[in-house]
Amino acid sequence: MRLILSFGVPVLFGYLFQQLYNVVDTAIVGKTLGGAALAAVGSTGSINFLVVGFCAGVCGGFAIPVAQQFGAGNYYELRRYVTNGVWLCALIGTVLTAGTVLLCPGILAAMDTPADIFQRSHAYIGTIFAGLPAYFLYNFCAGTLRSLGDSRTPVIWLIVSSLVNIALDMLFILTFRMDVFGAALATVLAQGLAGVGCLVRLLRGYPILKTERADWCWDRHRMGELCLMGLPMGLQYSITAIGSVMMQTAVNGLGTVYVTAVTAASKVSMFLCCPFDAMGCTMATYGGQNVGAARWERLHQGVRACVGLAAGYAAVILAVVFFCAEPLSMLFLDEASAGLLPLSRQYLLTGALFFFPLALINIFRFMIQGMGFSPLATLAGVLEMAARAALALLVPLFGFTAACFASPAAWLMADAFLIPAYFHCYRRLARPDLSGARSLAPAK
Numbered sequence: 001m002r003l004i005l006s007f008g009v010p011v012l013f014g015y016l017f018q019q020l021y022n023v024v025d026t027a028i029v030g031k032t033l034g035g036a037a038l039a040a041v042g043s044t045g046s047i048n049f050l051v052v053g054f055c056a057g058v059c060g061g062f063a064i065p066v067a068q069q070f071g072a073g074n075y076y077e078l079r080r081y082v083t084n085g086v087w088l089c090a091l092i093g094t095v096l097t098a099g100t101v102l103l104c105p106g107i108l109a110a111m112d113t114p115a116d117i118f119q120r121s122h123a124y125i126g127t128i129f130a131g132l133p134a135y136f137l138y139n140f141c142a143g144t145l146r147s148l149g150d151s152r153t154p155v156i157w158l159i160v161s162s163l164v165n166i167a168l169d170m171l172f173i174l175t176f177r178m179d180v181f182g183a184a185l186a187t188v189l190a191q192g193l194a195g196v197g198c199l200v201r202l203l204r205g206y207p208i209l210k211t212e213r214a215d216w217c218w219d220r221h222r223m224g225e226l227c228l229m230g231l232p233m234g235l236q237y238s239i240t241a242i243g244s245v246m247m248q249t250a251v252n253g254l255g256t257v258y259v260t261a262v263t264a265a266s267k268v269s270m271f272l273c274c275p276f277d278a279m280g281c282t283m284a285t286y287g288g289q290n291v292g293a294a295r296w297e298r299l300h301q302g303v304r305a306c307v308g309l310a311a312g313y314a315a316v317i318l319a320v321v322f323f324c325a326e327p328l329s330m331l332f333l334d335e336a337s338a339g340l341l342p343l344s345r346q347y348l349l350t351g352a353l354f355f356f357p358l359a360l361i362n363i364f365r366f367m368i369q370g371m372g373f374s375p376l377a378t379l380a381g382v383l384e385m386a387a388r389a390a391l392a393l394l395v396p397l398f399g400f401t402a403a404c405f406a407s408p409a410a411w412l413m414a415d416a417f418l419i420p421a422y423f424h425c426y427r428r429l430a431r432p433d434l435s436g437a438r439s440l441a442p443a444k
Contacts, residue, residue: 001305004282010151012278014142017158019271026267026332028169029183035337037180039256040120042263043113046244048128051100053237055135058092059085060281061230063143064288064370065222070148071292075208082144083215084222088230093136100129111245112252114259124180131188137195141202146285148206157197165190232374236365239381240410243388247406250395258400261343264332269351272321273358275313279306280362287370296430303367303422310359321352347404354408357415364418373425380418384410 030038062085069078100107104126113121142154165186172182202209251262283306290298321328329344361380368377391406 001308004286004302004305004309007149007151007285008278008282010155011146011281012275014151014155014158015274015277015281016271017155017162019274026263028173029180030264030332030337031334032173033179034334035260035340036117036256037120038263038332038337039114039259040117040180041124041183042266043111043117043121043248043252043259044108044125044128045263045266046241046248047107047111048125049244050238050241051096051129051132052135053241054234055093055096055132056139056234057237058230058234059089059136059139059143060284061233061369061374062088062140062226063147064229064284064372064374065225066144067147067285067288067370068292068372071289079209079211079215080219080222081226082209083211084219085140085144085226085230087216087218088223088226089136089140093133097129097132100132101126104129111249114252114256117256117259120180124184127181127184127188131184131191134188134192134195138191138198139195141195141198144202145198146281147288148208149285149289150201150205151282151285153201153205154194154198157194157201160197161190161194164193229369229372229374232378233369236378236381239378240384243385243392243406243410246389246392247395247403250392251403254395254400254403257340258343258403260333260337261340262347262403264329264337264340265344265347265351267332268325268328268348272317272352273355276310276355276359276362279310279359280366282306282366283363284366284370287367288372291371291429296426299367299371299426299429303363306363307360310363311356314356314359317355318352321349325349343400346400350404351407354411357408357411361411361414361418364422365414368418368422368425371425371429373421373428376421376425377418380414380421383413383417387413 026038026041029041062081065081066078066085069075069081105122108118108121108125138154145151145153168186168189169183172178172186176182178185251258283302286302287299290296290302325345325348326341329341329348330338333340333344365377365380368374387410388406391402391409394402
């Protein structure tokens with residue numbers, strides 16, 4: 001428990017400040033530009049999660065072999081995985097940035113984005129897509145640092161960049177009148193600053209990462225292993241987000257009023273769920289390092305400790321949402337939109353009732369990935385997508401209530417697969433005939 005907290009608390013602050021980017025953008029947009037601008041930003045939330053989530057997932061997957069080699073003490077292999085990860089990030093980032101920028105108008109049209117907010121939605125999400133290299137830079141460098149046991153440096157730079165983001169929001173929106181484009185530009189620039197800070201720390205603070213020219217050679221075998229870890233994690237986010245896109249499309253069809261209410265509630269929920277994200281990140285690194293060291297017995301210990309933390313936090317946050325849903329939602333709504341509070345409360349409270357199943361998804365999914373079974377964890381994303389898609393089809397029949405239960409249904413479906421899958425993976429690792437083959441310790 002102490003080890004998980006010492007690593008996880010800095011990670012939590014990192015996620016909190018990362019969410020602060022979106023929270024500040026949304027709050028300033030909603031308070032100063034009005035409900036229509038807030039809906040424009042909110043209508044892009046699912047597609048934003050799909051693309052940026054893919055970026056974060058890929059980089060998180062690339063960090064798992066690094067954590068395993070660090071746990072094994074094999075620094076030569078560690079450097080090779082890091083350098084080949086850099087090449088892959090550059091390649092994937094270039095293709096993804098170009099593709100999303102070009103396809104952005106068509107994607108928004110396919111999502112049935114309301115006509116009165118279409119141009120603003122395009123200005124916001126198009127800018128985010130153009131800045132994807134900044135997201136790759138930060139997520140890869142932060143993931144590598146965490147794999148080496150440093151969960152504090154990413155937090156420090158996120159704090160700095162969050163303050164910069166707030167200042168740029170004020171400057172671009174209030175002074176330069178750049179509307180939602182200014183909010184997106186501030187986010188991208190701040191993310192880039194955090195990435196550069198983490199990169200400098202990697203280059204100057206870790207002698208084991210000092211590379212030679214030979215380390216930068218393309219290695220198909222290592223790239224294949226990185227892709228085997230990274231792409232399933234990225235696709236897991238994207239597959240999950242496809243269901244969210246379908247649900248967002250259904251909510252868009254209900255009108256701008258419902259889009260605004262869901263946007264406000266979703267921003268509150270994302271901030272409250274940051275501890276669950278931190279638990280997942282912690283489990284990925286914890287699992288990777290202990291698999292690298294062939295310490296199978298510690299896997300169950302870590303899971304039990306993290307599940308206990310999750311249960312306690314989920315109970316506390318449910319009480320907070322029950323009593324404070326309206327004032328929390330008003331952080332993102334102006335007075336003219338106050339009539340949307342009952343809708344926002346319904347959406348937020350329905351999700352909070354199922355926060356513990358959400359926590360279990362993060363704990364077991366990321367532990368499975370850290371143990372080296374990334375493709376298996378991806379199947380949980382398919383189940384989440386199917387559940388959200390099914391509820392999206394029910395929105396025209398049951399209205400807003402069906403939208404409120406979409407995420408809880410997805411979480412329950414994923415848990416039904418992930419929990420048994422974790423025990424299956426554990427048995428695979430702990431079997432005497434396989435444990436030796438799984439050990440990554442360097443030869444004496």
